[in-house]
Amino acid sequence: MPKPQHHLFVCQNERDADNPRGSCKRCGSEAVLKAFKKYISDNRLRDRVEFDGSTCMDTCAWGPAMVVYPENVWYGKVTPEDVPEIVQAILEGRIVERLRVPDEAVRKS
């Protein structure tokens, strides 16, 4: 695989169930990452879009939270059903506005 053109990271941080901050993993971030893996692999897009899990990106209130680089676009409350739309937007240089975390909310929780 070549150096990735786009690289997305989905937070996989997990806190205790009774932690009031919550955590992306308890909001379903593992299923989101798996959905990216399946969609990108099934559509033979691994040469263009790389995906990984990450540690806590301090955007917990928007979990599952993720970021796309080099665009530096942050998405929140992502579900597996959102994955095709996000990948297509990445490939077309667009942003999925309904899922975007406002800049002022990134790394604030």
Next chain:
Amino acid sequence: MPKPQHHLFVCQNERDADNPRGSCKRCGSEAVLKAFKKYISDNRLRDRVEFDGSTCMDTCAWGPAMVVYPENVWYGKVTPEDVPEIVQAILEGRIVERLRVPDEAVRKS
């Protein structure tokens, strides 16, 4: 904290000790991530450089492997002692050539 200007990810993948592919965690990637956290925090740089651990980035032969975005610069065989030099290079828009993973080696192992 504002949206990060630079965001680095250090692979934290761990394979069994007898796995011939090795893994970044067994090469010391946990200490590298901790060194970034300490250096960036001690120097009050968290507004400019964000750091996280990541799942396997398929650059195992160069472990501990890491990437800096939005620059898309990959470093390998990083030690905690390299951390100040890498952070200063990020802030100054330079690349630490002695640690750079060649483009053709990124995501090849």
